[in-house]
Amino acid sequence: MTRARLWLLLPFGALALVVLLVPLPFAPAPVTRELTVVARQFAFEPPVLRVNRGDRVRLTLEASDVVHGLHVDEYGVDARVEPGIARRVEFVADRAGKFRYRCSVSCGPLHPFMTGELVVSPNLPFVRAVGLTLVVLAATLVSLRRLPPGGAPGTT
Amino acid sequence: MSTQTPLQREPHDRVGAARIELTRSRWLRATLRSRAFQPALMLVMLFFFVAAVLAGLVGTPAGNHNFAIVFVWIVWWALLIVVMVPFFGRMWCTICPIPGPGEWLQRRGVVRRTPGRLRSLGWRWPHRLRNIWLQNAGFLALALFSAIVLTRPDVTAWLLLGMVLLGVVLSVFYDNRVFCRYVCPVGGFIGLYSLTSTIELRVKDTRVCMDHATKDCVIGTPQSYGCPWMVFPGNLGRDAYCGLCTECLKACPKDNIALNLRPFGADLLVAKGRRLDEAYKALIMLSCALLYSAVLLGPWGWIKDWANMATFAGWTTYAAGFLAIAVLGVPGVFWLIALAARTAAGVAVPIRRLFVDLAYSLVPLGLTGWIAFTAGFVLVNGTYAVSVLSDPFGWGWDLFGTRSVPWRPILTEVVTVTQVALLLVGLAYSVVVAYRIARQQTASEAQAWRGTLPVSGFLCAVTLTFLWLYLG
Structure with missing residues (x-):
């Protein structure tokens, strides 16, 4: 060159x-969010969770068919849930961006691709990447x- | 805006860019010339291949605990797309065991050069199939069933066996590696993406080949076979169809064949040999990288249900949508982009020519897009390989004491950073290639630059779509 x-x-x-x-300025007051995620072969409902940075997330995890797990990338959240027995996990969404949550218990053929998304606003990594x-x-x-x-x- | 006629301006290419001849190393040259070189590597791979097939047929149906799925679709795939293709081109084709049985039957031997002609019916491969359209169709057909193939060990095993069988059947009718050259669905994209690789096989001096009457590299010698890929090394200008089998190195009595280290992407600027089937391959691959990222890595369960054939109606909708995007949608948009590029540059190049040429600028972004997609699941699922190594069939073995290693996503915090970096490099490289290709068609740099703008817009839109899927 x-x-x-x-x-x-x-x-x-x-x-x-x-x-x-x-x-980038963004400062909504943190709140506590009660969310429910239902795991089924091979998806989570809802597929995308949206919270703000600083929010306390209280997640109720349910399984509708077989045993599933929930692992949230970079948050260290790991839980196992059996059908009919809800499981609660709680964490503070202190990192902004998009994080995948995955089934952590082998649940069938598409298990490795059973994912959902936790979007913690402001999604600065995406804005900066664009x-x-x-x-x-x-x-x-x-x-x-x-x-x-x-x-x-x-x-x- | 002036109107120009098409020009092929080799001086603007980097065809003559610096090369380092690796075969000047006496050790490497001797290794590549050894008749045992390729069969030895193929036999090693055949061992893993047989293990994968057996695991697929008799092992656990749980894909993430089966050698067939974990080692084919995670380990092999990652090595292929991240290491082998970008750095070593068709190196996989050198060691791939799939054509082995057919080739060995045809040669009536594995290592030694068996005297006489190849044993086949000697049919001629149909002229209209001497391209990669079959490979494009085969790749798309596989892509439609990817959610099944990538997750069911038995399906993977039957697919691998089917490919070997097809190779054997074709070798009965046709000489040489017709399967690899015209049929293998993987070989098509390896060939196209090998245009970026840092390794090439070339003759040292083309005049030596032109003056050489017997053309031993094509005909063969008592010590070597004629090029199994049906390529004449003497006019080899790009790597798309050289399988790096090294037969020509063994055959050449003039010591005129070299294995060179070269800059990334050198072959993308070689105008000779560009074709519509390859251009379509570039578009299909780019589309598939986007679609796979959405279907397999995305959060939408309903698409996974469709792809997983939960219902026939769902899969039909999925297949129709997939084909509509990969075969019509993206190529159609790119056709309009080529039209816009022609208008912006003010040249009178036939639109089909421009469409074909500019499609090669999609190769760098397509390759980095595939690597980014691969990074999205290989690091997450890589730990399965550690446990499967000890228990390849899922029968409870513990060969190396690693069976109990738990699944744990690794380095997830660097995945998105890596994906962004890869996509940005791919974008920049693709824009540069688009400009240089446009420069081959225009009289001035200003025209080429203007012609690059619509392509850059397309490349930017593709990059932003990837980013939205991974980060948005």
Whole structure:
């Protein structure tokens, strides 16, 4: 890569850092959320749980057919539930983003793909990823554009 | 906006980019020239293949505790798409045991070069099937049943056996690796994605091949067979159909064949050889990566029910939707993108030509999309491999003392970061490839840049869809 192109890409690098690091304001008061998840072969109902960061989540887990489990990625939540016997788990949603919850007890052929989603708002990882995508696209297109004779400003 | 005629501008390609000849290593050259090299690797793989088939047929029906499912669809798949294809191209085809029985029957031997011709009926493969349309259809057919194939050990076993049987049957009628070249549903996408790989097999000097009257690499010698992939190395410009079997290395009396290390994606810029069937493969693969991410990794139980054939009506709807998106929807949108690119660039290139050429720009994003999809389930389910290693049939064995290792998703906190990084690299690389391909069709850089914009929009939309599925 030429020095001129490096200079050209510098603002995009700075923009990418801003997208990655800037704190976005979001401060709803934490509440306690009572949610019920019913596990069946090979899905959870509801498939997506939406809470805000800081919320206390009280989850009632039920199984409608066979024994299932619930493992929430990155939250360390793990529970096993048998049909007819509800199970309660509780945790504080202190991390923002989308986290998959999965069946942790082998329950049939599609067991490895039995997942649900816990979306903890504000979903900053997604917002930042979208911003980063636009920055990368713009940077790539600008770098491909032929530089004017003499190169970018400051490189002559 | 000026109108230009199509140009093939090789000087703008990176065809001549730097290479390092690996076969300058005496040890490597001797290894590759050894007749035992390929059969030895195939026999090792055949051992695992037989184990997978046996486990599928007589082992536990619980897929996550069966060697057939865990080692084929988690371990093998991850190695194939993350390591072998991007770095070693068709290396899997070098060691794949599936064509082995057919090839060995045809050759009447495994290691030694058996004198005489190959033993087959010597039929000629139909001219209209000398492409990868059959492979495209086969991949789509498998994709429609993926929720069944990926989770039922017995189905996986019968599928593997069926592929071996088909290879044997074809070897009875046709010389060489017709199955691998024209039929294998996996080989089609390995070939296309091998255009990105960092390994290539090439001749050192094409003039040597042109002047060489006997063409031993095609005909064979008393020590080697003619190219089983029906390729003439002398004009090999891209890796899509070289199976890296190394027969030509053994055959060439001029020492003119080399295995090279090269930059990523070098073959994507080779204009010669681009075809509609390959372009469609690029579109199908990209569509399937998105669809698999939604169906298998997404939270929607109703789609999983459909894919899992809970009801025939549901599966029919799923199959129709899947095909509509992969065969009509995405290619149709990309056709419009090619049209927009032509208008933006102001060139008079036939739209079909532009559609085909620009489709190759989807390969990097398609590959990174597949790797991102794979990261989404391999790290989560990888621990199954540890326990299955000790108990491959699910019969309670504990061969290595790891049977009781519990299932535990690992590194889930880095999965999404990895997926984002992969997709961004794929996006940037695809945009660069789109620009360079457009540059081959335009008279000026400005035209190429303008022509790249619609493709970039498409690539960006695909990337954002992946991100929404994984993070949104």
